[in-house]
Amino acid sequence: MAENDTQSQVRVCQSCGLPFDEGHLKFIAKEPNGEDSIYCCFCYKDGAFLNPDATIAEMIEIGVPHLAAKIGEPAAREAMRQLIPTLARWRVG
Numbered sequence: 553m554a555e556n557d558t559q560s561q562v563r564v565c566q567s568c569g570l571p572f573d574e575g576h577l578k579f580i581a582k583e584p585n586g587e588d589s590i591y592c593c594f595c596y597k598d599g600a601f602l603n604p605d606a607t608i609a610e611m612i613e614i615g616v617p618h619l620a621a622k623i624g625e626p627a628a629r630e631a632m633r634q635l636i637p638t639l640a641r642w643r644v645g
């Protein structure tokens with residue numbers, strides 16, 4: 553079933569960690585030049601963050617309920633704590 557091994561890892565939004573798997577490709581934001589962004593349309597639009605003042609802690613809390621539906625809240629919070637600080641938006645500064 554693995555037809556595409558060139559990208560073994562699913563890309564994720566580099567702000568909130570939303571996975572851009574097959575069902576989520578439509579959520580990839582567009583850059584003003586029409587190229588695919590590294591961010592999702594919930595985080596980013598027309599070259600700017602929709603919530604520019606968000607902090608890592610806030611972004612973790614935003615993500616937890618979505619993931620908690622699948623793996624439970626404690627595991628979801630831990631996973632988001634691990635993931636979010638590694639994303640491009642939060643690594644700088």
Ligand SMILES: [Zn+2]
Binds near residue numbers: 565594595596
């Ligand atoms: Zn996002």
